[in-house]
Amino acid sequence: MLEFIIPNIILCRAIEAMASASIACAILGVIITKIGISSIGFTMSHAAFAGGAIGLFFGIPVTIAAVCASLFIAVLIGPLSDRARMSPDTTLGILFSMCMAVAIFFIAWMQTTGSGMNATMLLYGNVTSLYQHEVYGLLVVSAVAALFVIVFYKEITAIIFHRKIAESTGISTSPIFYGLLFIIAISIALSLTIIGGLLIFVWLVTPAAIASQFCRSIRSMFFVAPFVAVCISVAGAVAGLSFALPVAPLTAVIFAAVFAVAVLLSPMRRITNSKN
Amino acid sequence: MAVASSPLIVLEGIVTAYEGADRPSLRNVSLRVGPGEFVMVGGPNGAGKTTLLESIIGMLPITCGSAQVCGIDVKKQGTAVRKRAGYVIQNFSFDPLTPFTVREVVMMGRYGKLGYFRRPDRHDAELAENAMKTLEIEEFADKPIGTLSGGQQQKVLIAQNIAKEPEIMLLDEPYSNLDLYSREYISTILAGLVRKGITVVVVSHAFDGLPDLPIHAVVMNNGSITLDRACRAAEIEDIVRTTSQVPVAHA
Numbered sequence: 327m328l329e330f331i332i333p334n335i336i337l338c339r340a341i342e343a344m345a346s347a348s349i350a351c352a353i354l355g356v357i358i359t360k361i362g363i364s365s366i367g368f369t370m371s372h373a374a375f376a377g378g379a380i381g382l383f384f385g386i387p388v389t390i391a392a393v394c395a396s397l398f399i400a401v402l403i404g405p406l407s408d409r410a411r412m413s414p415d416t417t418l419g420i421l422f423s424m425c426m427a428v429a430i431f432f433i434a435w436m437q438t439t440g441s442g443m444n445a446t447m448l449l450y451g452n453v454t455s456l457y458q459h460e461v462y463g464l465l466v467v468s469a470v471a472a473l474f475v476i477v478f479y480k481e482i483t484a485i486i487f488h489r490k491i492a493e494s495t496g497i498s499t500s501p502i503f504y505g506l507l508f509i510i511a512i513s514i515a516l517s518l519t520i521i522g523g524l525l526i527f528v529w530l531v532t533p534a535a536i537a538s539q540f541c542r543s544i545r546s547m548f549f550v551a552p553f554v555a556v557c558i559s560v561a562g563a564v565a566g567l568s569f570a571l572p573v574a575p576l577t578a579v580i581f582a583a584v585f586a587v588a589v590l591l592s593p594m595r596r597i598t599n600s601k602n
Numbered sequence: 603m604a605v606a607s608s609p610l611i612v613l614e615g616i617v618t619a620y621e622g623a624d625r626p627s628l629r630n631v632s633l634r635v636g637p638g639e640f641v642m643v644g645g646p647n648g649a650g651k652t653t654l655l656e657s658i659i660g661m662l663p664i665t666c667g668s669a670q671v672c673g674i675d676v677k678k679q680g681t682a683v684r685k686r687a688g689y690v691i692q693n694f695s696f697d698p699l700t701p702f703t704v705r706e707v708v709m710m711g712r713y714g715k716l717g718y719f720r721r722p723d724r725h726d727a728e729l730a731e732n733a734m735k736t737l738e739i740e741e742f743a744d745k746p747i748g749t750l751s752g753g754q755q756q757k758v759l760i761a762q763n764i765a766k767e768p769e770i771m772l773l774d775e776p777y778s779n780l781d782l783y784s785r786e787y788i789s790t791i792l793a794g795l796v797r798k799g800i801t802v803v804v805v806s807h808a809f810d811g812l813p814d815l816p817i818h819a820v821v822m823n824n825g826s827i828t829l830d831r832a833c834r835a836a837e838i839e840d841i842v843r844t845t846s847q848v849p850v851a852h853a
Binding site: 478483484487488491493498541543544547594 | 661684688691694696710711714715716719721722766
């Protein structure tokens with residue numbers, strides 16, 4: 327798509343993929359962090375990781391296996407989160423550990439069979455051997471995430487404010503919540519091979535965390551978080567490929583650095599000197 | 603208690619149980635409330651007052667009995683009931699960095715009625731503005747809700763429910779965060795709602811400054827209604843105080 331301005335096809339694909347993944351993850355990240363369900367994102371990213379490892383082991387396309395695993399965990403998480411008497415920490419802790427164990431089991435097994443090099447892609451991502459259809463897939467998911475927020479904006483904001491109050495106003499919160507889980511699962515699974523199972527959580531949480539240092543309204547966060555994520559991801563891709571460094575880990579470190587600077591510069595912590 | 607016109611709330615022997623609990627929180631509760639009644643629900647802590655409110659609007663599962671609110675079966679169509687009934691919750695705390703202004707929170711009261719695909723229009727904005735004026739919080743309209751005091755936040759939640767134009771208004775401890783002036787002011791507003799024909803159900807431990815209206819007193823104890831009768835505002839405190847200790851005294 328961007329070949330006319332970036333002739334280097336590897337760099338072009340990397341920038342397209344990182345930007346697309348960033349838009350989807352950052353938009354969903356705003357909802358995830360503001361509702362306070364970061365642990366759900368964490369668990370689903372490791373479910374995709376486990377699915378990818380299983381796919382790699384059995385020769386199933388990694389993305390398809392990751393999508394299936396993420397959706398399976400999303401189907402489990404939805405009802406578990408909805409049940410008031412179930413501690414989310416406990417259930418998500420169990421699911422997360424299970425996913426991590428499955429992923430490590432198959433990766434370790436692959437190392438004994440000599441195919442461990444392929445498995446590192448699942449851990450840290452790979453932007454140098456992407457197909458155009460993978461980029462298109464990510465673009466479609468980003469568009470779906472954006473559309474989801476636009477169409478259900480008032481319901482999403484009400485749930486972010488207070489789920490019980492949203493429910494009491496007559497909003498059916500469960501369909502929105504399940505729809506959100508579904509889109510998170512798909513986004514994470516499609517981003518897995520680019521960003522890596524261990525790092526994708528950075529893309530889900532950090533852009534929203536940076537945006538929240540400067541934005542006083544939820545609407546502005548939905549614009550600032552993807553913008554920040556795209557800028558940092560593109561910078562990471564360019565720097566990583568220019569200096570032959572691993573792109574996703576480098577970008578994750580840049581995210582952390584920008585977040586630290588954002589906290590220092592944030593006007594949210596400023597105490598007024600005004601006497602009136 | 604006899605209800606002259608067709609009742610808005612009809613509970614017949616309902617039982618409500620929390621998931622995992624050994625015994626139900628509401629046991630065989632029956633209640634009829636008509637349009638424009640002012641209902642005060644009293645009783646000791648843990649008597650089931652909040653459970654009663656949340657059962658009325660279908661936020662908790664009713665395991666036995668039948669419940670009709672605004673002519674709707676609560677067990678089958680809880681969401682439809684909540685579109686027509688307001689509910690001001692008891693326990694809330696909003697982070698100072700919560701990214702929502704008072705105006706946005708009051709407007710959220712309209713969202714359920716609008717449904718999934720409709721955006722708030724000028725009419726909804728007017729209702730939200732009027733609700734803020736009624737509660738005297740329009741000067742805070744553009745402030746983040748988390749920066750307000752507990753009492754001011756309580757008023758915002760009441761305004762949110764008034765903007766909803768409910769047929770029934772349920773309030774759980776609405777006076778708990780309010781000073782004396784604000785209590786009387788909120789009582790006046792609730793009395794205004796009753797005069798418009800809106801049914802108001804209040805769970806409270808505070809009985810001072812109540813509006814001078816006929817009151818439908820309901821006292822709960824141990825998950826059951828132990829008293830259900832009409833009284834005057836001046837009598838309610840004594841009634842609740844004495845009846846709360848009595849196991850069964852259905853009037």
